[in-house]
Amino acid sequence: MLNRKVLISIIAGILIVSAIILYYNVNPGDSVIMPKCVVKQLTGYDCPSCGVQRALHAVLHGEFSKALSYNPFFVISVPYFLLVLYATIFKNASAQKVRKYACHRYAMYAYIVLFFVWWIVRNIWFKNP
Numbered sequence: 001m002l003n004r005k006v007l008i009s010i011i012a013g014i015l016i017v018s019a020i021i022l023y024y025n026v027n028p029g030d031s032v033i034m035p036k037c038v039v040k041q042l043t044g045y046d047c048p049s050c051g052v053q054r055a056l057h058a059v060l061h062g063e064f065s066k067a068l069s070y071n072p073f074f075v076i077s078v079p080y081f082l083l084v085l086y087a088t089i090f091k092n093a094s095a096q097k098v099r100k101y102a103c104h105r106y107a108m109y110a111y112i113v114l115f116f117v118w119w120i121v122r123n124i125w126f127k128n129p
């Protein structure tokens with residue numbers, strides 16, 4: 001019988017691979033089935049994650065400049081998310097070093113502050129198409 005942690009990892013892996021396959025094959029900008037941003041629909045303002053679906057679709061097709069135009073904060077955040085994921089999953093010495101810096105509370109606080117700064121900045125200087 002699988003223990004709980006292995007089962008959760010398997011389910012998470014299946015969900016991540018399914019999402020990657022979905023976002024590779026469906027362009028969220030052209031599709032009516034993909035979810036639309038509630039914040040944008042209610043207020044007219046972009047939320048911090050507006051454009052993430054289109055950016056993910058563009059990244060999966062190797063179109064990094066297009067992805068940057070949709071949501072540069074997301075594209076810049078991906079390496080950080082991958083580091084945190086690596087530090088969370090693996091327990092070896094290099095993962096512990098990564099965890100020490102990437103998962104440090106100041107790194108997390110900085111990311112949260114940048115997230116909200118990005119929210120304000122994007123609605124002043126960058127309007128999402």
Ligand SMILES: [Zn+2]
Pocket residue numbers: 037038039040046047048049050051
């Ligand atoms: Zn949004």
